[in-house]
Amino acid sequence: MLSYAIKRLIGAVPTLLLIVAITFFMVHLAPGGPFDKERKLSAEVEANLRKAYHLDEPVPVQFGRYVGNLLQGDFGPSFQYKDYSVTELILGGFPTSLTLGAIAMTAALLLGIGAGMIAALRQNSLLDHALMGGAVLGVAVPNFVVAPLLTLVIGLQLRWLPVGGWGEGGFSIRHMVLPVIALALPQIATIARLMRGSMLEVLRTNYIRTARAKGLPERLLLLRHGVKAALPPIVSYLGPAIANIITGSIVIEQIFGIPGIGRYFVQAALNRDYTLVMGVVVFYGALIILLNLLADLAYGLLDPQVRYD
């Protein structure tokens, strides 16, 4: 398994390089530059700025410089947020995004698997229909609709929870609740539907029927054999789920004013903050590759038939 993981990581290098190259040339090809503003700069000032950020060099030279710095772990200075380097911004925002994402993912797994199991065990009951109806709604309603609704109802009308920010101390459970719900909801719904389907399939297998015929108590039967057998599709979905959580957090961080990396992404692209766009894309790219690998490794642990070649 270790050699498989190493091979996958080595294989990821060209993928990442490709991501770097495509993003670099795409952001430079996009019309408009980082210093275009309503209040136009004088030619001298623009020249000073372009020189300060090496934008006066040919694009291939800039690319070489960027890759060289990247290999040394330097993402360069942000064009927009002049007091911080891209590395500082990413490292500053990542713990917040990670906290938000990890809690949302955990909630999605626990609640999704739980709801899926209950729905499967009570197949065609009112509870099953209610849960699956909710799941359809969860998948269909995007989080940029759910989030403002939550702030309006729970934050503003009921006044139970704060409607924005991340707490003045930097970490606050009360501030976390609504963003986590908004972020996790679509994943809970998807996982619940997957789990229900998978569980129903498992429940119809011969070995479960045999175990049941042998008189194994239902709870043991489910926990010992059923859940484990039903989990592989969920684990397969972990990769896309993580990607969804990451992309979803871009919207959620923006709406709730959470200081994660996601907020930079949209702003950086709109501001043509080349280095920050690159930094976030490369960082997220590497993260998704890594988490996908971990999901694949977990899949193997659950399903002994999977071989790592």
Next chain:
Amino acid sequence: MMHRRTTLKLAAFAIAALLAGTAAANAESVLRRGNGAEPETIDPHKSTGVPENAIENDLFEGLVAWGPDGKEVPGVAKSWDISDDGTVYTFHLRDDAKWSNGDAVTAADFVYSFQRAVDPKTASDYAPILSPIKNADAIIAGKITDLSQLGVTAPDAHTVVISLNASTPYLLGLLTHNIAMPVHKATVEKFGDQWTRPGNMVSNGPFMLADWVPQSQLTIVKNPNFHDAASVKLDKIIYYPTEDIAEELKRYRAGELDITYDVPSDQVKWVEANMKDEFHNTPYFGTYYYVINLTRDTLGKAQQIRKALALGIDREILVDKITQAGELPAYSWVPPDVPGYQQQFLDFKNESKAQRLEEAKKLLADAGYGPDKPLKIQLLYNTSENHKKIAVAIAAMWKPLGVQLELVNQEWKVYLETRDKKDFDIARAAWIGDYPDPINFLDMFKSDAGARNDAGYNNPKFDELLTTAGATVDPKKRLAILAQAEKVFLDDYAMIPIYHYTTKHMLKPNLVGWEANVLDIHPGRYLSLKS
């Protein structure tokens, strides 16, 4: 027994009251301000935006500062003398000005700071604002590399002398700008780009930086070394980046903010109906306008067509029915309320709507256009629901005149590039002034203003009036000449003013010291919260 219980209750009550009193006495006075976009920087020589400026006004104090009403007041300079020809300003610094680390603020600090602001290595966007100062332009352009050649000197520790290229009566207003704020040389040299970080930054304003979590909040606390610290009532101000103004309003309503940066236009009616006392809507020093590309044949050569277009816009309907945020219909280029300035207007301002439409049709007919032979032009605007609504409404207003308007919508940066290349007939634009002087609006249309002159406007008479105003020391006469220049400009219809902006804020009822002003400047030094 009863007696004992009563005594115990009384004692408990007394202790509780005492504790509450102590808590009240010790309670921090904290103001929470929604502040728009995340600050790009809080280095006053590198920043450009309103959110940054609000913070810098609290952290730094220039030679001249802002008063509570947005007017200039003495800052680090307690007084100043102006030479007879208006080209030399001598500032006398107060003795008790200190940096937040206790160092004295000296004239040398200002010399260093002005030199840093124009140094090409600083790459300051706003450096050209200092171009009235002797040699500033040449230093910014790299033609002079010796920074000591800048016309800012310090004959002694308490005197700063600023020598100008020509009389600049608006210099005091200009010196309130962040580009003219001092920075602490030792700190900048020690920490480089990181001098603005909490723990590193040394500043000389009423507040000092305590904490900054990008995209979350920036906290400043009272600076005990500020010369007027005794009058500063707030202990702490927390600035929150609030890019999504709809969410900002929710946070305000939930009690999480004391001041909002803005109010969404589509919620102004609701706010007026439900939270009227907390909604503050006042004129702002800015104009929303359509600029006309004079370098193109059809519109560039025919003043009567441009005038017809200006006549054909019903500004009152636009602000009442489309923008709906209390904006003022604009018939002038310079916004209202500039002290001492006689605002100029488009010559049809007092005509009825019917008269205007009739004249517009006639002018277009004279130029050979009408419903049978429509004038086909394009309007460029950047992505925004408001710009779109205004553009659609104006297209509908122009249609009966025989104008066929094609709307071209582009993403912000693409739009800016297209505008820069002058690849448009008419483009939406807006301008907000930096200091309360008409020159802030007029000089961008001088023929030598380069890229800032979007219209490609070139009228020697206008240029000459601006040059004459620049050489006029008497402030009244100067403003009168600028008014003449504005009239010339308006009569040429190089752009069509549409509305003057207003600022929209929600303010908690217990906020004290907020004075509405056209520049929307509200230094934290003058604000407080009633308990």
